[in-house]
Amino acid sequence: MDNNFKLDLGTLPKEFSLLLEIIKMENEDYLRLKNNELFTNIDWEKFLKLAIHHRVYPLIYSKLKKAGENWVPSEVIKTLNLEYKKNTFQMLHLSGEMEKINKLFVENQIRLLFLKGPVVAADLYGDISLRTSKDLDILVPIPDLKRASELLLNLGYEKVKLAPFEIWKWRNHHETYIHPQKKINIEIHWGLHPRPTIEPSFNDLWERKRISSLTNYPLYFLGEMDLYFYLIAHGARHGWFRLRWLSDIDRIIRKRVDIEKSNVKKENFEQYHLGKQASLLEGQALILTSQLLNTPINEENKILTEGRRSRKLAQNALYYIREMTPLSSTSSEIGSLKFMGSLLSLKSNLQKSYFINRYLFESKSQIQRFFYILNLFYPKSADVETLVLPNYLHFLYFPLRPILWAWRKLGKQA
Structure with missing residues (x-):
């Protein structure tokens, strides 16, 4: 096994490399970075x-503000400052709603764990303004x-209705609610990941929960190792196409001294989080964070970065990072974009669809691959949008899929 494996970063733009250097920057690095050639010939609009796409602008702004140097054009700093302030208000807005929802659920004797968001x-990061969140996940x-649904509806939230064939118990692990006035989205989860998967029971997660002092009313969120594996699986499922997710893993690993002091062995968590798949996805995450963000990897975890499949997944993830391409379980519907019906565009679209589905397939366990293949033949909401049929003819969506x-790949509309 090649122990000197390096990701091929040659396809990443110079602006992205500068982004990484600023994120990694500490006080002693300011002088080094000031003289870095990365600051020359930068397309600041692209930067x-x-x-903004990678959701790391709060970190970038805070680093540059601490540096106190005129390395970056003033207009760029002004834009970053504006986005930083917008995010701070957003996080405060979410924090207030988070406290309200938490108190309401507790008063109604509903246990809840916050998965992401301000907590x-x-x-x-020690500061809610340094990370972005667009919604609350509980x-x-x-x-x-x-x-829980009734409580949200009574607060003025509206449930986002699932399209036909989106059978929630099989196809989903959460449902979404939107407050039209507050402009807040809340996702109620009954599972950490899409089915089928291996994950801890709610009671197990509850036993390992942590208490946050972010609000006046105590609220609970995932234990350190539970959060670690949850964020790894979430990032891998989306191809790590946002650098923020890798930054989260970097932060957790740098705090690992606290994790290692716990009485619970890491292997016990791997067993309940994704099973054998845990090592594969953790290896991918460690390769990406260590080579992009200089995340320190201890001797125990280095073996995870030596697996052929983990290395391949890490290299493939660079495609989504570079192209800023969203990746999800429904990414096979990438053909919903219009490609003017040309054969050249069709070929490009098919290639993208193939690449995405190959990545998703390779990142799954054997049982997940079986259900993934079945899922490809199961009608999607995009099929209903493409061709509207009355309810009594819905069975036709199976042979017509x-x-x-192909119709969507050609960029046409029925």
């Missing part, structure tokens, strides 16, 4: 686009789902 920002026991899929 801003990357910082994770405070835990990992995990509740399945028996409490109905009551290949035709509707």
Whole structure:
């Protein structure tokens, strides 16, 4: 096995490399970075686009502000400052709503764990303004789902209805609620990951929960190792196309001294988080963070970075990081974009679809691969949008799916 494996970073733009250097920058690095050739011939508009897409602009702004040097054009700093302030207000807005929801659920004897949002920002970065969040994700026991839904509806939230064939117990692990006035989205989860997967029970997670002091009313979120494996699986499922997710893993690993002091062995968590797949995805995450963000990897974990599949997945993830391409379980529907119907565009679209589906397939366990293949033949909401059929003819979506899929690839609309 090649122990000197290096990711091929040659396809990443110079602006992205500068982004990485600023994120890694500490007080003693300011002088070194000032003289870095990366600051020459930078497309600052592209730099801003990357910082905003990857959701790391709060970190970038805070680093540059501490440096106190005129390395970056003033207009770029002004834009970063504006986005930073917007995010700070957003996180404060979410924090207030998070406290309100938490108190309401507790008063109604519903246990809930916050999966992401301001509570994770405070835990990992020590400051909610240094991480972005667009919504609140909460995990509740399945028996409490109905009551939790009723509470949100009573608060003025509206449930996002699932399209036909999006059978929630099989196809999803959460449902979404939107407050039209507050402009806040809340996802109620009954599972950490899409099915089928291996994950701890709610009771196990609850036993290992942590208490956050972010709000006046105590609220609970995932234990350190539970959060670690949850964020790894989440990032891998989306191809790590946002650098923020890798930054989160970097933060957790740098705090690992606290994890290693715990009485619970890491192997016990791997067993309940994704099973054998845990080592594969953790290896991918460690390769990406160590080579992009200089994350320190201890001797125990280095073996995880030597696996052929982990290395291949890490290299493939650079495609999504570079192209800023969203990746999810429905990415096979990438053909919803219009390609003017040309054969050249069709070929390009098919290649992208193939690459995405190959990545998703290679990142899954054997049982997940079986269900993934079945899922490819199962009608999607995009099929319904492409061709509207009355309810009594919905069975036709099964034989028509290949035709509707090809129709979208051609960029046409039915």
